[in-house]
Amino acid sequence: MPARTLPGLGAMLLSLFVVSGLAGLIYQSLWSHYLGLTLGHAAYAQGLVLAIFMGGMALGAWLAGQRGVRWKRLLMLYAAAEALIGLFGLAFPGVFASYTALSQDRVLPALGVGLAGQLYPWVSAALLILPACVLLGATFPLLSAGYLRASGEPNGRVFGGLYFANSLGAAAGALVATFLLLPAYGLPGAMRFAGVANLLVAAGAALVSLRLHEQAAPAPVGAREAAHTPPRSTDTRLARKLLLVAALSGGFSFVYEIGWIRLLNQALGTTLHAFELMLAAFLLGLAFGGWRVRRRAAALANPLQAAGFAQIWMGVSALLSLVVFAQSFQWVGWLMEAVSRNDSGYLLFSLGSAAVAIAVMFPAAFFAGMALPLFTVSLLRAGGGEAGIGRIYAANTLGAIGGVLLMMHVLIPLIGVRWGITLAAVGDALLGFWLLGTVRSGLARTAGLAALALGAALGLSMAMGKPDPREQAAGVFRSGTVRLSDESEIAFLRDGKTATIAVARSGAHDSAAIITNGKSDAAMTLSLDASPRGDEFTMVALGALPLALHPHPRSVGVIGWGSGLSTHTLLGSPKVERVETVEIEPAIHAGARMFGERVARAYGDPRSRVHFDDARRFFASGQRRYDVIVSEPSNPWVSGVASLFTREFYAFLRSHLAEDGVLVQWLQTYEIDDALLATMLAAVLQEFPDAEAYLAHNVDLIIVAYPGTRHGADHARLQHPDLSRELKRVGLGNADELALRRIGGRDVLQAFVRALNAPVHTDAHPLVALRAPAARFRGESSQTLQLLVDGGLPVLDMLDGRTPLPASADIQTFVDHRFTIAHREAATLAGALRNGPETADMLAIGDEDRLMRLEALLAMSGRTPIDNLWSWSVAAADIAEASLGLLPADDLRGAWIAPSWIDRGSDQHPAVRHILAMYAAAAHRDSAGMRQTGEAVLQLPDSLPVKMQEQALLIAQLGAIGQRDFAAVESLHQGYGVALPHSERLRLVRHLIRVWALDRRQPGAGKPQPQIQDAVPVTVPPPG
Incomplete structure (x- = not known):
């Protein structure tokens, strides 16, 4: 018997484990941010962190289980593990900064482009977080065994309760990290918050251990079980089966998690907030599954039988989750219509998104949450002893690693997300039937009904679980449009490793768009004889501007393939000797082939080379330097993309530009506000001594930054046969049209940044990733820089020395370029004032x-x-x-x-x-x-x-x-x-x-800012 128990021991330890779970998921969330900076894509970072998180926990659980029987004071050891995790959390920000500098400056350049250079980011990132993960894995077996020693509670109640507490804390941690800590304290502050939380848990556990006077020898676990489970020797064969089942169950569960997140990205949006809401929904299901086991602990006559049914119902629920997901586009569409596009509406939209995620994930996650405690109880009743706790936990988490890797790198590329979930669901159910077969307790009738349920769920999943491709490509979370029109043909649809890529073709307009997780990233007409689409203005300008601004653009690096049109445009100049385009998702490159001749040079020109890699790793390997770097990522609200707009990334790019090089950066001004645009511009201006802004399209800026000499634009550099027709078609056919698109230089941009009092966007404080999703939802648009040109007053004449183009300038007018419309209207109005309206084409207004x-x-x-x-x-x-x-x-x-x-x-x-x-x-x-x-x-x-x-x-x-x-x-x-x-x-x-x-x-940065004053409502009535 235990030496002495404390009143409320269970509540105390459960509370500590809630906080421990909260801190653990804060680490997991923040590590995804940190390692995303190393691996280049949020999906890769999330996958690696999940795999190492679970793998380290498996190793820690196994070590704790192997040695737990010999240790005397398990709660004190648990306190020590929590303390070490806390110290790791406090030290991690500084360690990561040193690791990043060492990797980019020395290691990657030395390793080059070979296999070692490819593997280094993955292996080094894994080793960076592995020690903490091992310690995290040791906490469950240490605390649960110590709890069992100190209390007289049934082990099912103990394991279910601890699993519930840890999962509940984890669900809270996923939300607290993203919605509270990161906005308030940034990555380093949030990491230290988690470290302090672990230290407080350690202090609490140490206090409990000291007051309990833990015994040196553990009390036999079997002695505390119900009367029908007397202690017995270990059933080795059953123990091995349970370890295998726990591993397979863990693998299937994480196939679901990865798959659900990939699916829901298409309905809820690929944002940081959406990801954390999905993760919290999954963890909430696990938590309540553990709570169910805790509540039924006393009645668990046969935990192995209960585990078998839990596996079957998990598989059935996973199949039905596909049917629920197929309806989610309709629900999100209704939600978009029901809520207002403001901050309150975004809160309601987020709550609605959480409800959709819970509807898809919770049922199967609930049964997954029952499985691990039931496996553990079964092993202990089979005589496994305290060592079995660590072994079963290790097997389950080891299986989870296999599930993550299998789904991301095998199932999704081979059969797609939906079929990956289906395969795992059937495997889960068959695993349950196999468990029931080992029980042999007259369950034929019940098992038969379960088999019918499985068959029905499989049939429903096949018939109703496949979403309409037009719904997958519609981006309902942006526009509220549930489905693309029938005139749109989904010509390409593929689940890539990081995203689902579609190409939608419209026969009516002879155009196509490439779509990532429902978000259109590039659209164009398929013939040069047709009028250009809005995106074409931007993509062509991204390629043409550096050709006009750099006299010798021999080597060019492009970040992001998109449609391939920017790369195609660059290759229209014979001065370009090499274009290396870095794209992290191969499915985008495959889908963009649908644009055909419009991007032919990107695919067929021998000077074009595409690399499926992270830009940071690729540029750093081999010490690459370019005359031009073109960065054209997706919108900053997309999860992981905002890291390509930070001071650290711009410093990295500057180090890979030649001294007279040019950085060309696409910055969207739609679905973002002035403040967020300013904070990204502040990052550019922090690292580049000179910069200027151009307007490529009504809502697309192009920032051109120079590490050294600015050469000045020369349209004659664009006079090449392969380019001329393409440039003229989008209004870049002469020097006047190029000049019209320029807004202003560094001083103008700096004034814009200072007017917003914008902080510099950094990796440590990812303001854009945190705030841009809400700005997108509100439908924000940054117009201030455009208004400096077409706002009606000679602002830039005085601030930037701008000379307006004459009315006689040869400028084509495009509805997609506001400056061309403004110039035409100005010329028409001036002519009408000067000579009378009858002399002017009034339709031009x-x-x-x-x-x-x-x-x-x-x-x-x-x-x-x-x-x-x-x-x-x-x-x-x-x-x-x-x-x-x-x-x-x-x-x-x-x-x-x-x-x-x-x-x-x-x-x-x-x-x-x-x-x-x-x-x-x-x-x-x-x-x-x-x-x-x-x-x-x-x-x-x-x-x-x-x-x-x-x-x-x-x-x-x-x-x-x-x-x-x-x-x-x-x-x-x-x-x-x-x-x-x-x-x-x-x-x-x-x-x-x-x-x-x-x-x-008052020259110099950091001076006091005049405050933007709110408008004073003054009504000026008309006279008389």
């Missing part, structure tokens, strides 16, 4: 409201004086917004400079004369005149529209900047801007100009 305001403006301006100042001002401000900042002074003569469409004489309304003088000064880019006339308009006693007042404020401030009187910018804000409401369109532009001026008054 795409905005019908603006066309009506133009007509109203000209009609009202025919009377002197203006009899309705308010209405006239509304129209004038709108037309000025669309024309003033987009054309040079010569094209604004007769429009805003000496306007011919209105009488400016002494009989005109004084306010009108002031307004026209202000617009004329802005059109001339006359700094002194802009400051003087802008302030004069702000001082007018007449009520003017907010838009015109904002224009006056900005014109005055830009004039002050032109005069280099930077202090006056803030004085104007304090004098007029504080009381002037901020329009949503110009709110951040106004703040950016203040930050620009402040930086020039």
Whole structure:
């Protein structure tokens, strides 16, 4: 008998194990982040961490089981294991930083591209976390055996309770890590939090051990069992069967986990939040399965029989999970319609996503949670002793490793996710029937009913468990569209190792799109004779810009295959000698072949080489250096992708560029907000001394960064027969079209970053991965940098020395490129003001409201004086917004400079004369005149529209900047801007100009920022 038990011993130890489980899953979650930086893809990192996590635990459990009988104070040893894990957690951030630097700077360059270089990241990453995993594996057998020694409870109650506690803590840990700790403390802080949690558990366990005065010799386990299970010698044959069954059961369970996550990614989205919700759902099922065993411990007359039925029902539930999954697209579609696109709606969407994950995972996970405690009880009742606890736990976790590796590297590539789950489910059920056969206790009738249930579930799974490929490719989690239209043909659908890849073709538009887990990554028309799709503007520009910006782009590295069009474009230049494209998912490369001749050079040109690898590992091996690196990853909200937008990654890329090299980075401005865009730009600017931004497409930026000399764009470098037609088709056919797409240089980008007070995006603080999923859900879009060009005022003329293109410039107009539309409308409006509307193609003004305001403006301006100042001002401000900042002074003569469409004489309304003088000064880019006339308009006693007042404020401030009187910018804000409401369109532009001026008054980073003030609601009524 135990020396002495404590009141509430069970509750104390269960509470400690809840915290231990929480810390353990925090480690697993954070290790996935850390090792993703080494292995390059979240799916690979998650798979490796899961395998090593389970493998280390298997080894630790086996060691603890082998030696547990000899140890005297098991609870004290358990406390020591928890303490060592805690110390490991505290030290890990520093160890990983040193490991990364050593690997990238020395080891990988030395190993090169051979097998050793390929294996090193995997082996070294595994060894990095293995010691902690071994200790984690030892905790369950140590605590459970110590608990059994100290209490008189049935072993089924003990094992079920501990499994429940640990799994419940683990489910909480998956959520706490992602939703609380990472946003608050980053990777190092979250890791240290888990370490402190382990140390607290160690202290609690040590206190319990000291108060119990643990005996040197363990009490015989069999003596505490129910009357029907007297102690007996070990049944060696049964013990071996149980170890095999535990291993197979663990393997099947983790085939399910990997498969479910891969499937649900298509319905819920491949985001960090979605992954953690799925993981928590799986662990919750395991927890309640353990709780079920704890509750039924006293009635477990035959635990082996119960384990057999648990296996059968696990297989049946896994088959039915495919039927449930096939309906999940409809549920997510309903959820997207039901909730608002705001933060509260995202919370509800996340809860709904968790409910969908629970519906798919919980039933089978519940029976999986029953299995391990039942196996352990069966082994102990067979006379296995305390050593059996560690052995059964080790076998189960060893099987889990096999399941992870089998699913990821064999089943998914060979037969796909759905069939992998089906195979595991049938194997689980057959395992259960085999267990029932060993019991031989008259269960023929019950087993027959179970067999019928299995057959029915298999039939349902075959008939209703296959999702519609059009639903898999629709991306319901983004748009709410459950299914692609019938005109879309799914021409390619393959489960790759990291994602499910589809190619959808539309016959009506002769176009195709390559889709990753439901998210379209690239779309294009299949013929050069058809109008280009939006993505084509970006993909062609990604290839064309470095050719125009670098005089000798001999060697090019491309991160991400996508459609292959960027690589194809690069190879259109004979100056390019080699393009090495690194893609981590081979199925993307296979699917993109469907684009045919549109990407022919990428596949057929001997200068093109594709490598299926992680960019970090590939670039580091062989000490590669490139003249150009093009980085075109998917959207930052996709799990794992945000790590390609961090300061550390940009420092790594810079080290692999030649001194006069060029980095070309695609940055999406859709499904993301200004703040997140700024934090990624801050990372670029931290590592590159020079950078500039181009707009490739309405919502796609291209950031070009230079480690050294900027050569300047030369469109003549693009004059090659293979390129000319492709470039002209997307509006890059001449120098004017290329110049139109440039937004501004480093100073403009730095002002944008400072205006948002954006922190530098780093590996340790993955803000983008954590916040971008919610921004995507809200439908955010970053427009500020675009508004600097087409916002209507000469902002970039004063800040970046930009010269607007003349109205005569040879520029094609595309609905997918807002700058081309803005330039056309500006030229049309200026011509209509100068020569009358009958001389202009009024259809070129795409905005019908603006066309009506133009007509109203000209009609009202025919009377002197203006009899309705308010209405006239509304129209004038709108037309000025669309024309003033987009054309040079010569094209604004007769429009805003000496306007011919209105009488400016002494009989005109004084306010009108002031307004026209202000617009004329802005059109001339006359700094002194802009400051003087802008302030004069702000001082007018007449009520003017907010838009015109904002224009006056900005014109005055830009004039002050032109005069280099930077202090006056803030004085104007304090004098007029504080009381002037901020329009949503110009709110951040106004703040950016203040930050620009402040930086020039107080040069250097880290200066105090003026705060963005909320708009003050001021209603300005029309006169009369």
